[in-house]
Amino acid sequence: MSIRDRAWFPIIYMFVITLLLSAVLILFGSATRQRVKNNERIAYERAVIQSLPIDLPARLSTSQIHQIYITNVYDTTEASAGALRYIKHDTLVGYALPIQGPGFWAPIKGVIGIAADGKTITGVSFYEQNETPGLGGEITKMEFREQFVGKQISQSGMPVQFRAATDPLDENSVHAITGATQTSNRLSRFLNEQLAIWRERITARQ
């Protein structure tokens, strides 16, 4: 009776194969762990500096992003009400408020930049989203994001209104994405909710 005909052979065989393959995966996983963590961190830092009024070159290397981030961006304090602070020559120039909420397919995470006056938006950027490419995915594109620059957070009601592409805009509103109503509505909901909370907290401090 050869070893392969024994009743226990399939169990041992499966065990050995699993052990070998898992060992390789665990090794590869731990070898790249730091790298993956850095990638996530850099995506976040890039979104933060993109939301702030900082002149950025078109192509940014990972180390440049990190360098710009650590020289300009400071942690949140009581007074900044949960937003990161952008400090230049020892003066507070702006805030970067991380926001997140449900998208159409998966959570959307981003950052909204606000000038030191607590009212003027300096930019919006997203570092995590899984919306339909070409539709909801357009929230990551320049055309959508740059609309926010210079808009005022209205001091009562909805901070920023999302309007249909055919409607005229004022200083508190931006155009939603045509064909991506769900993404626009959900983004508008959580962005405004979180911005309204921040607006209350920051005006209470000022």
Add this chain to the structure above:
Amino acid sequence: MIAQKKTGDVILTAVWGDNPVFRQILGICSALAVTNLVLNTIVMGTAVMFTTALSGLTVSLLRKWTPRIIRMMVEVLVIAFYVILFDRALKAYWPDMSRNLGPYVGLIITNCIIMGRAEAFANANPPGLSFVDGFFSGLGYALILLCVAVIRELLGMGTLLGIPIPFFSSALWDRWIIMVMPPGAFFTLAVIVWLARTVQRSKQVTSGGNK
């Protein structure tokens, strides 16, 4: 297997005669999900080729030792191993693409093409030939996905690989938004399957037909 298969025949069968997508209608889920941008599709196709080729090779190498009763467990394990390897490599070295593809790379594990090749071919054929079969089955799949993606991105967004294409990106072309949405994939795929089968059939008729 009665006689040794010829490598050329294996390639032709894998890519055309028995093409996984339009002949066997396998792996449709991802064919629909990731084909609205050409670049995403290329990476997805590469991931499938990588997995079918190497899992074919591995399953074939183990085939004389693997007990028949647990062979499917072993096949799934081997497939999952290569998929996770690819997914992790993307996460570490191409994070933007990894974010674009989201969960779809991981879902390659359940792609029936790969399991199908392991069961139908690699189990009974030598490693080299299994590698070739897996690679070209993956390629046959990737090529169809690419056709779908080119049509969808061009009609839906007016671009290819993100580069605006004259006419399609101009105001003359009203972008077909439905093409980048899931239904666009169904329409496109159906038309491609129809065309490919029509061509195959007309060839069989002119050559006397073997069916």
